[in-house]
Amino acid sequence: MVAECLTPLLEMRGIAKAFPGVQALKNVDLTLNEGEVLALLGENGAGKSTLIKVLSGAHRPDSGTICVKGESVEIRRPMDAERHGIAVIYQEFNLIPALSVVDNVCLGNERRSRGLFIDRAAQVxxxxxxxxxxxxxxxxHALVSTLTVAQQQVVEIVKALSREASxxxxxxxxxxxxxxxxxxxFAVVDELTSQGMGVIYISHRLEEIDRLADRVSILRDGEHVATEAAKTLERDRLIELMVGRKLENEFPARDTAIGEVRLAVRDLKRNEALDPVSFDVCRGEVLGLTGLVGAGRTELARAIFGADPRVGGEIQLDGKSLKLRSPREAIAAGICLLTEDRKAQGLVLGLSVRENFGLPNLDQFSRGGLINRAQESTAFDQYVDRFSIKIPHAEQGAGLLSGGNQQKVVLAKWLFRNAEVLIFDEPTRGIDVGAKYEIYQLINQLAGEGKAVIVISSELPEVIGMCDRILVMREGAIRGELTDIEGVSQEEILRIAMGED
Amino acid sequence: MNKLTQMMQWKAVRQVIEPFIGLFVVLGFFAVSDVSHILFTGSTWNLLLVQTVVVALGAMGMTMVIISGGIDLSAGSVVALSSVVGAKCILLGVPFPLVILCCVLVGGLTGAINGALIAGLRIVPFIVTLGMMGIARGVAKWIANNQTVNYTAKYGNEHPVRSILERTDFRHFFPLPPGVWLTAFLAIVMILVMRRSVFGRHVFALGSNEDTARLCGIRVQWKKMAIYAIAGLFFGLAGLMQLSRLNLGDPTASVGLELEIIAAVVIGGASLSGGSGSILGSMIGALIIVVLKLGSTLKGWENHIQEIIIGVVIIFAVCVDRFRHSGLLKRSRD
Incomplete structure (x- = not known):
């Protein structure tokens, strides 16, 4: 087959890739022009990552052609991709924490003097x-380990530029x-595109697409569904294209009466330097906890859960004071924490999904120290049905699931405990629109059952759309409470979060 | 659904079969050589099993430790210490059941100290057990006054400790000495513990992701303490077997035994980064090492050749395992 290429910066045509048991990509086309941002959208498992891995040389496609600047190229290895000016910045950065910015940028691509020594001055x-x-x-000269995530991202971008990526x-x-x-x-991305670079941008945050993207390509079930100009693409239509069906509303409605106080946190202090934190969560209430990254939301949740030490304060559940010194005691008291980082803290990736489900619940599935697997499987199967978790079988390794399904397994294992207080830390991060909706529904259902629910989230539309009341944190303490949820604007929350009140 | 259960059954069958493949390869090699008529006799297999006992018992404890993400380098020294303590007890006229108890408890005590330091002070297992390796060896030499503790002069060859691992019939497979039966029984118990018990599940979870394990309400530090203490009990028991086999307590014996035990565990498919491994695999691993040694001896290969062969087998086993795993990972999408 003779590849016929036009003049865009990048053109992928008819890309197909199969893995045992799955056709990950079917005849996918993608075009990227100079100086544009192309948003690549799709639910988890739609094939975005596979497509990117084909482009970066991590996977070899079964068929299809790739053209860079009108020339047909073959990308067999990551090195080939680099040679053709393709750079990928993954969610997990490829940086070495113990090395400086310069050393990271130049790693494997050192400027030498006299063929042997590193020319530091030239590199800097x-x-x-x-x-x-x-x-x-x-x-x-700063060590990468001392940089913020945002700064590390800049290092990745500089690394790409240093290799003359287009x-x-x-x-x-x-x-x-x-x-x-x-x-x-965004400013950096604008700068790059104005210099003629083409950017493929993958995100689940739809509002970013509006701001940044020139065109949008949507994948669904390994197929290219549509590519449209971002300007003319309505949000509802976009979601419909991604999910393949119409979602009535981004956030499901909840109709639950809010009752008496269930969880009461009084003057909680994680260390002496921080202001004490007090708040209540009521029966049937969904309380939002928001703030900028680093405001101390996750730390507060961990302190309540007994995962981190605290120096003072009291936690009451249904009027009874609790002394929680470890997650074990918190779980026994009826408090659950669904952590933000599913891979590092939510799941044991080496165990099967069934075993993960059973892990905090073994007291219920065992007698005399021996696990009753049949009981465990039966209980797990019920939750697989209830949450429509997509797994081939219960012995599947937890590491092989998509983000949404991983989150559902985490949910299942905690919900089985029938806890009274549930703390969700960024429950929808990295999860596609369809699965998000299901998780929202579940939160509503829990509130309806009379539980007290805390949702920690950075996504303001989510906090406003889902919560009955919002607490805004800054510098480890609660700086604002917003009760009139109907009239709250994102700007208002941000002002409190950034300390501009 | 039918296909699914078939798949799961096949997976279960594979889990049982896989560790045996390496053993069959090694046996196959000797089967086509000129020593097969000696190797494949009941009497030789009786000897093989007797010789596997010490490594196999050590490997039971070590497998648990390695699955939990740790390592125990003190195993060899603890075996020596336990055998010296046992021999001293016999000389002091301690009754037979108490001798057994002393050997096992000495191991358990060193293990508990290891565990306490690892869990309590959060020192890495490699360092703690490296230290214990020296300490246990030193204490053994101290107790034994730097010489072997020989009780045969006082009790002759008739002491009941000897009967634990004594071969009585040199022509047939049966009867097997009680030590072999005990080892087989304990292996089955440990397989159940690791696969079916809450404790076992916690060990796997701990080795695979300690953070998550803690957030799931597992008492991580207590579990670590228990893991090293139980491993110590196994090393102590291995020391008793050593005592029975050598018929004396030797403080300088079993040098490097810990590495042989770790090799058995690794050949059996465990990962040194924790979270995977199996008792059955480790038992087969122990058997592979002993078969290789005995086979090499039968072939008249010298000691250094044996060492090279075992080294190659360890690396080869890990390569095969890695290859298999990378194949599995490739099947994942996104």
Whole structure:
């Protein structure tokens, strides 16, 4: 087959890739022009990652052609992709924490003097020039381990630039950034595109697409569904294209009467330097806890859960004072924490999904120290049905699931405990629209059962759409409470979160 | 659904079969060689099993430790210490059942100290057990006054400790000495513990992701303490077997035994980064090492050749395992 290529920066045509048992990509086309941002959208498992891995040389396609600047190229290895000016910034950065910015940028691509020694001066000059080019201030000698996530991202971008990349792929670049940092990242992306770079931008946050993207390509079940100009694409239509059906509303309605106080936190202090924290959560209430990244939301949740030490304060459940010194005691008291980082803290990836489900519930599935597997399987199967978890079988390794399904397994294992207080830390991070909706429904259902629910989230539309009341945190303490949820605006929350009140 | 259960059954069958493949390969090699008529006799297999006992018992404890994400380098020294303590007890006229108890408890005590330091002070297992390796060896030499503790002069060859691992019939497979039966029984118990018990599940969870395990309400530090203490009990029991086999307590014996035990566990499919491994695999691993040794001896290969062969087998086993795993991972999408 003779590849016929036009003149866009990048053209992928008829890409197909099968894994044993799954056709991950079916005849996918993708075009990227110079100086544009192309948003690549799709639910988890739609094939975005596979497509990117084909482009970066991590996977070899079964068929299809790739053209860069009108020339047909073959990408067999990551090195080939680099040679053709393709750079990918994954969610997990490829940086070495113990090395400096300069050393990371130049790793494997060192400037040498006399063929043997590293030309440090030349390297530093190059990195400084590149930082200036994208308009970011950063000390080239700083160790990467001392940088914020946003700064590390800049290092990745500089690394791509230093290898003369003309095509930049960014996989969920905003997932771990605060609002301000996202704005700065957008400015960098604007700068790059104005210099002629083409950017493929993957994100689950639809509002970012509106702001950044020129065109949108949507994948569903490994197929290319549509590519449209971002300007003319309505939000509802976009979601419909991704999910393949119409979602009535982004946030399901909840109709639950809010009752008496269930969880009461009084003067909780994680350390002496911080202001004490007090708040209540009531029966049937969904309380939102928001703030910028680093405001101390996760830390507060961990302190309540007994995972981190605290120096003072009291936690009451239904009027009874609890002394929680470990997660074990919190679980026994009826408090559950669904952690933000599913892979590092939510699941044991080496165990099967059934075993993960059973882990906090073994007291119920065992007698005399021996596990009753039949009981465990039966209980798990019920939850698989209830949450429509998509797994081939219960012995599937937890590491092989998509983000949404991983989150559902985490949910299942905690819900089985029938806890009274549930703390969700970023429950929808990295989860596609369809699964998000299901998780919202579940939160509503829990509130309806009379539980007290706390939702920690950075996504303001989610907090406003889902919660009865919002607490805004800054510098480890609660700085504002918003009770009139109907009239709350994102700007109002942000002002409190950033301390501009 | 039918296909699914078939798949799961096949997976279960594979889990049981896989560790045996390596053993069959090794046996196959000797089967086609000129020593097969000696190797494949009941009497030789009787000897093989007797020789596997010490490594196999050690491997039971070590498998648990390695699955939990740790390592225990003190195993060899603890075996020596336990055998010296046992021999001293016999000389002091301690009754037979108490001798057994002393050996096992000495191991358990060193293990508990290891566990307390690892869990309590959060020192990495490699360092703690490296220290214990020296300490246990030193204490053994101290107790034994730097010489072997020989009780045969006082009791002759008739002491009941000897009968634990004594071969009585040199021509047939049966009868097997009680030590072999005990080892087989304990292996079955440990397989059940690791696969079916709450404790076993916690060990796997701990080795695979300690953070998550803690957040699931598992008492991580207590579990670690228990794991090293139980492993110590196994090393102590292995020391008793050593005592029975050598008929004396030798403080300088079993040097490097810990590495042989770790090798058995690794050949059996465990990962040194924790979270995977199996008792059955480790038992087969122990058997592979002993078969290789005995087979090499029968072939008249010298000691250094044996060492090279075992080294190659360890690396080869891990390569095969890695290859298998990377194949599995490739099947995942996104």
């Amino acid at each position: 000059a190059m990195v400084e020039a590149l930082l200036e080019r994208i308009g970011v201030e950063l000390d080239p 095509i930049l792929v960014m996989d969920e670049p905003s997932a771990a950034l605060s609002h301000k940092e996202v704005d700065r990242m």
